[in-house]
Amino acid sequence: MGGFLKGMNDSLKYNREVRKGRKSLKDILTAGSAEEEPDHINKDDVKERVRLHLQREKRHSAKSRIFSVTLLGAIIIGAIGTYFVFKNAPERFPKPENSYFITRYHKKKNKEQLRVDYYDYARKAAETRYKKGKKHQNSISYYPSGQQFRSALYYYDSLIIDMYFFKNGDTIKNFPKVPFDKVYHIEIPQSDSMKIAFDYLDGKIIYDSYTEKKL
Numbered sequence: 601m602g603g604f605l606k607g608m609n610d611s612l613k614y615n616r617e618v619r620k621g622r623k624s625l626k627d628i629l630t631a632g633s634a635e636e637e638p639d640h641i642n643k644d645d646v647k648e649r650v651r652l653h654l655q656r657e658k659r660h661s662a663k664s665r666i667f668s669v670t671l672l673g674a675i676i677i678g679a680i681g682t683y684f685v686f687k688n689a690p691e692r693f694p695k696p697e698n699s700y701f702i703t704r705y706h707k708k709k710n711k712e713q714l715r716v717d718y719y720d721y722a723r724k725a726a727e728t729r730y731k732k733g734k735k736h737q738n739s740i741s742y743y744p745s746g747q748q749f750r751s752a753l754y755y756y757d758s759l760i761i762d763m764y765f766f767k768n769g770d771t772i773k774n775f776p777k778v779p780f781d782k783v784y785h786i787e788i789p790q791s792d793s794m795k796i797a798f799d800y801l802d803g804k805i806i807y808d809s810y811t812e813k814k815l
Contacts, residue, residue: 700806701725712736719744719807726804731756741804743767750803762803766790789815 701717708714713730726741735754743749745767752762764772770790778784780802787797792815799809 700801701804705730717741717804725807726750728754739803743805744807744810749805752803766796785809787813 701719702721704716704718706714706716708729711732715726715728715730717725717727719725723744723746724742725744726739728735728739729737731737734757736756737754739750739752739754739762740748741750747767747769748765750762750764753760764775766772772788775788776784776786778786778800783799783801783806785797786800787795789795790812795813795815797809797811797813799806
């Protein structure tokens, strides 16, 4: 983009220089008249000077327009190319958590808050209690279909215990230990014939990622 701006500045500078170098029609008509007497001015010579001046003006104007249009076209093509490069580039940073869930905070007494995450404006994804800005006591999350997925207990941001459940209520054993601040794709066998898979973030299932696959 810096090259485009430089080109625009060059165009403006070029146009200013062209305007500075032009002579007015008055200058053309009076050129050389200071040394000549009015009776000796040749009308045909004046007409020729005017004609040549207009020709030069026309050439300068045409060159300036062609240069400006060419530069503008280059800027537009470059901008379109830059847009598609960035549009098709892979994501360099993960989406923030608030792009996956709708979060609402509800004030409670004794400096406590209840954080509620929603998949949409109706379905609840999780609810977590906070005290003094830290996770404290119970945190529960849900499958997009409404069944309980996780139950955890915190003490001022320290995780004491958490448990995960299949939709039928059975406990998920050996749930993988992964950081809560990144998205992970997790696959877990539920039986000899089926496994569940989903994208996981901060104790919650990301909406539309949950699937059940036959083995």
